[in-house]
Amino acid sequence: MDDAKKVLHQQVFNYLESEILDGHYKTNDTLNEVQIAKELDVSRTPVREAIMQLESIGLVSSAGGKGFVVSGISEKDLDDIYTIRIKIEGFAAGLSAKNITPDECSALEKIVDLQEFFLMKNKTEELWKLDTDFHKIIYESSRSKTLRFMLSTLHNYAKHARDISFSRKERAAVSIEEHKRILTAIQNGDSENAEKEMINHIKNAKENVLNEFKA
Template sequence: MKDFMQENMDEFLPLREVVFKTLRQSILTGELKPGERLMEIHLAEKLGVSRTPIREAIRKLELEGLVTMIPRRGAEVAKISEKNLKDVLEVRTCLDSLAVRLACQRITDEQIDDLKKACDDFVLATKTGEATAITKADVKLHDVIVRATGNERLQQMINTLSEQMYRYRFEYIKDSAYHALLIEEHRRIYESIAARDEERAVAEITQHIENQLYTIRKHLHFTE
């Protein structure tokens, strides 16, 4: 968590924003686990700040749905909900299907090269075994596709959804058993977009998301 704190301090942000971003990142990456109590005194000591910015950060995190206030218990990291997972992935399927269709129509040769490089970078990231690096590489790959649509409103909607998806994506990616499948799925998505084959691209991205739903549910021990 202190590493996150230092990274954010380097951005010259107000202290309250640094604390908020640090706690938020710790939740998204799983350092602060679902159901874990957020003790103001403990967090203040750990980050070397007063309780005031901790309290402000917890309030903002509650508004984002990342923290839950429990009567007579206080704040805790929000538990991961299967319903929320399904809701997010249903919307993501629709938005990503539109994104790959538009990308097939509008992607430039330079962006095709960028997408190929993003696929290669993801492979390299998996070799590090570092979940945060792999997750960032995965996000960057999908960002190339979204930028290729040329639709700024769609980019905003997908970016907002991506923030909500981050915790689930991290759960999916941190298990190395699924890396080979992810690499293959990315390759097929790249090939379909490079060939400007809209129907194949939609089919590949839909299968990619369905596989994520299955894997995350299995990893988090959700039942049918």
């Protein structure tokens, strides 16, 4: 596959993955190669390749001779994602407390301030975007490429569930308070407390997300 074809395939894959994870494609929806190719103004080949890649990571499954259907993220998937995050994201926060730069600390502080502002304005879409930014900075400042890759992937796969969770103002308010405690520990260079506060944050997020999923 030449470079141009690789880029096109990746663009189609990224688009379809995002559409599935954002909930625009629902579980058991059929992926129509012809329709997708027409929408994206590409040939069927990169669409087919992207769908096969999505199958390899479990987001779509074969429907026999009827093409592919969306598997999406199940309750079991979410349970697994948050259980793994509980195990390793606290460790990342502890590393962040040791390795974060003043600029990164300032960025975290600004995010928390913006979250409080958008909470008052009831702009939930902005809240979950800022939540992503908050966690991304912590992953980056852990200075562990492995943790950053793993946690960014897990965080991304749960983004539709997080979006629903942040639509509840009560949970959003609690989450922001948890972010404040994580930030304080990181600013103080307190690795132990940063890890503890992050674990508590992810545990609470898991409980809330799974409750929303079942509702």
